Amino acid sequence: MTEAELFCDALTSSDVLPDSTAFGVVVPPNWNGTLLLDLDFLSAWRMPIYQALFAQGYAGAGTTRNYTDPVGGQYIGPWVDRVLAVADRFAADVAEPRRVIAWGVSRGGHVALAMAQLHPERVDGAIPRGIYGGAASLMNQDLDLMFSLKVLLAPDDDRLPVVNLSAGLATPVPIGLEPGLSAWNEVVADAQSSVQGQARLALAAALAHLPDWVDGSVPRPSRWDERAIADGWARNIRTRIGPAGTFSFMRPVFETSAGGNFSWNVGVDYRRLLAGHRRDIVRSLYLGAGLDLEADLDKLDSAARIAPDPGATWFLRDPSVNYGGDLRVPVLTTMTIGDALLPVSGLDALRSAVLRSGEGDMLRMTFVEAVGHCVFGLGEELALVETMRRRLDTGLWTDSTSPDVMNELAARFDPGGGRFIDYELDKFERAFLLGDPFPHVGPDTSVGAVR
Secondary structure: OOOOHHHHHOOEEEEEEOOOOOEEOOOOOOOEEEEEEEHHHHHHHHHHHHHHHOOOOOOEEEOOOOOOOOOOOOOOHHHHHHHHHHHHHHHHOOOOEEEEEEEEEEHHHHHHHHHHHHHOOOOOEEEOOOOOOHHHHHHHHHHHHHHHHHHHHHOOOOOOOOOOOOOOOOOOOOOOHHHHHHHHHHHHHHHHHHHHHHHHHHHHHOOOOOOOOOOOOOOOOOOOOOHHHHHHHHHHHHOOOOOOOOOHHHHHHHHHOOOOOOOOOOOOOHHHHHHHHHHHHHHHHHHHHHOOOOHHHHHHOOOOOOOOOOOHHHHOOOOOOOOOOOOOOEEEEEEEOOOOOHHHHHHHHHHHHHHHHOOHHEEEEEEEEEEEEOOHHHHHHHHHHHHHHHHHHHOEEEEEEEHHHHHHHHHHHOOOOOOOEEOOOOOOOOOOOOOOOOOOOOOOOOOOOOO
8 A cells, every 4th residue: 555545535636746756635625725735745654743734724735755866865956846846736726725834844844944945935934843954064063073083083094984975886875884884883982981082072072063862761961960961972973873873874865965075174163163061061071081172172173174075066055955044934943952863953054044144033943852853743743833824824923932832832732742942052153054154264274155
């Protein structure tokens, strides 16, 4: 039985697009005029959410994921085009919606955000969940982590790749088969066996702004529990170099899409990245380990840097994967604070771009106190849709995205309630987005802004 058949007996129509991508449309009898567009609309795991939304009168339309793009699975443009093609079919075969909301989780969230940024004339709002701040943001964070680990733990070990994991491959590296991954796991495991190694793991994680809580089997660390924070950072590092991790799987997929490495750390001042609370935690760990933090920061500053591959810089120029800040429709995001795959801190790249553009009132960010990738509850998802409905009806956010209001809404839809919390994103002192200048670049290393 296909996903479309599993999805729901109420499918108004289903078909395939010219490129063979399956799509479907549901219009409930009590349709309220709003259409929800979703990359993953026909995916069976979306059934409970859509059944609840259909009961409230929302129509839904979208596709299943099609992985046949020759450029690779992390190039968002074709996915956006497919979902918008379904919207065209909806308007032609059903009716012109009164309102269209793009939404989705993970890759579907990026498609929703890209629709809002690239095609504001086609959607009235967007609700992307479980996203990063752009491809450059995510891969630069990954580069900061792996570069720091290499310099601090094994600078002369040629077995340890940092970038170009997809070099010479026609397809992304199969999960767990990249030869360098076993070497990386050995080096990290060895570091964990000593307090000195643990301190250096913590420094690398702090520089990459990794979350310190990614394992639901342990409590969320308190703000000043340095040992629990260091343990959380180490767990995150192990996840990132393990099967399906950001480094072990997502980097090869991204590099295959772009045709090479498009991340960089030329001109990055790692002392500047180590700031605030994270600096205090690392300093204490270094003191306890008898290490010289300044000496290790000197090593990072003097190490040879990495620039983007010239043939991959087109990926940095593509606005469907590196988001600007010029929002013309309201966007409401949510993210779990303990996502080991996509660090919540990366959203600062998106927030900063929106604030620089003067469109800060178009963006609201909410955060869920949970670990895992896109593990949002039914009530939390429905609360987001209701909040966007109110924003579109009134033209105002007011206090509608505060944790108290969001949790009250979530409890109305699901007795389990919501887990929305106040959460302050760290400010990144880092060039992440297209056109950002590199901070603290010397005359001999400057490559200017990536254009």
